[in-house]
Amino acid sequence: MRKSITIFGIVAASMIAATAQAGTLEDVKARGVLSCGVNNGLPGFSQPDEKNNWTGLDVDTCRAVAAAVLGDANKVSFKPLTAKERFTALQSGEVDILSRNTTWTQTRDTSLGLKYAGVNYYDGQGFLAHKALGVKSAKDLDGASVCIQAGTTTELNVADYFRLHGMKYSSVVFDTADQTREGFEAGRCDTLTSDQSQLYAIRSKMADPTSAVVLPEVISKEPLGPVVRQGDDAWFNIVRWTLFMQIEAEELGITSANVDDLKANTTNPGIKRILGTEDNAGERMGLSADWAYNAIKQVGNYGEMFDRNVGPATPLAIARGLNALWSNGGIQYAPPLR
Numbered sequence: 599m600r601k602s603i604t605i606f607g608i609v610a611a612s613m614i615a616a617t618a619q620a621g622t623l624e625d626v627k628a629r630g631v632l633s634c635g636v637n638n639g640l641p642g643f644s645q646p647d648e649k650n651n652w653t654g655l656d657v658d659t660c661r662a663v664a665a666a667v668l669g670d671a672n673k674v675s676f677k678p679l680t681a682k683e684r685f686t687a688l689q690s691g692e693v694d695i696l697s698r699n700t701t702w703t704q705t706r707d708t709s710l711g712l713k714y715a716g717v718n719y720y721d722g723q724g725f726l727a728h729k730a731l732g733v734k735s736a737k738d739l740d741g742a743s744v745c746i747q748a749g750t751t752t753e754l755n756v757a758d759y760f761r762l763h764g765m766k767y768s769s770v771v772f773d774t775a776d777q778t779r780e781g782f783e784a785g786r787c788d789t790l791t792s793d794q795s796q797l798y799a800i801r802s803k804m805a806d807p808t809s810a811v812v813l814p815e816v817i818s819k820e821p822l823g824p825v826v827r828q829g830d831d832a833w834f835n836i837v838r839w840t841l842f843m844q845i846e847a848e849e850l851g852i853t854s855a856n857v858d859d860l861k862a863n864t865t866n867p868g869i870k871r872i873l874g875t876e877d878n879a880g881e882r883m884g885l886s887a888d889w890a891y892n893a894i895k896q897v898g899n900y901g902e903m904f905d906r907n908v909g910p911a912t913p914l915a916i917a918r919g920l921n922a923l924w925s926n927g928g929i930q931y932a933p934p935l936r
């Protein structure tokens with residue numbers, strides 16, 4: 599008897615916990631707007647213009663989910679968050695998705711009550727150094743002072759890197775990206791370290807971008823992607839499969855420009871399945887049959903999203919590299935959408 603009460607107690611407690619966290623899909627539908635936590639200003643990833651129009655790869659990752667769930671990529675409210683604020687905002691329910699250049703690590707996956715839904719950008723940590731310092735490699739940084747942003751994976755990576763190479767450094771820690779850049783520009787440190795994609799963005803914001811160089815070493819793996827709360831698998835699946843679907847759409851050659859034509863005329867079973875004219879993947883996630891059509895039409899496939907925001911034709915001019923499809927020399931790979 600006692601045992602069964604205990605068991606019942608555990609079951610009941612875990613059911614209550616699950617109920618309290620579940621229902622994000624219903625909440626978003628009832629609200630009519632998706633709440634998306636983003637960086638407060640990182641060119642290529644998330645940035646508002648003077649009319650508070652947000653653009654960027656992380657922004658588009660949320661827009662695609664809004665299009666899939668609500669049929670409208672504009673029904674997103676963007677909540678700018680600092681590195682320190684980001685996880686609390688998601689845990690507390692202030693945002694439905696955290697899409698803020700956030701690295702997937704084992705610690706974060708296991709101790710924050712959060713879950714990474716995928717990787718929208720494979721990054722790695724690097725160094726930006728004053729050109730006047732004359733260093734050509736990170737291995738020349740013994741004794742350097744390093745500007746770092748608090749609350750990021752970069753702090754531990756830099757400690758590991760210097761220890762591994764038997765070098766010394768002193769850290770100068772700031773709260774925001776702008777303060778870190780200003781500290782670097784003001785000569786508070788010899789080098790600034792952060793995710794490589796961000797180094798180019800940071801350098802582009804400097805008064806004299808030619809006075810700094812990005813060193814060649816990449817010292818860590820920084821897989822960045824959207825994060826959701828644990829305990830809501832239905833919502834997790836939607837965020838995960840919207841991103842996978844965009845990757846699969848690129849592989850199948852479905853773009854925002856040809857999606858209408860393909861929807862009406864294609865005989866390709868894989869394309870029909872995604873576009874909901876055969877099979878109904880949307881229904882399995884509590885969405886309409888045109889969930890993917892809406893996201894591709896309004897936001898595009900993964901490659902379009904990459905090119906528009908960070909690709910060679912943008913000021914960041916980042917090559918696809920690791921972020922190319924697996925069939926094209928990269929590691930972006932979506933499991934079958936069936």
Ligand SMILES: N[C@@H](CCC(=O)N[C@@H](CS)C(=O)NCC(=O)O)C(=O)O
Pocket residue numbers: 637638639640679680681699700701747749750751752773774775776792793796820822
């Ligand atoms: N990917 C790393 C770093 C993410 C991060 O927050 N980087 C800083 C360094 S540039 C940033 O984006 N700062 C923007 C801000 O807080 O204003 C992580 O998840 O910890």
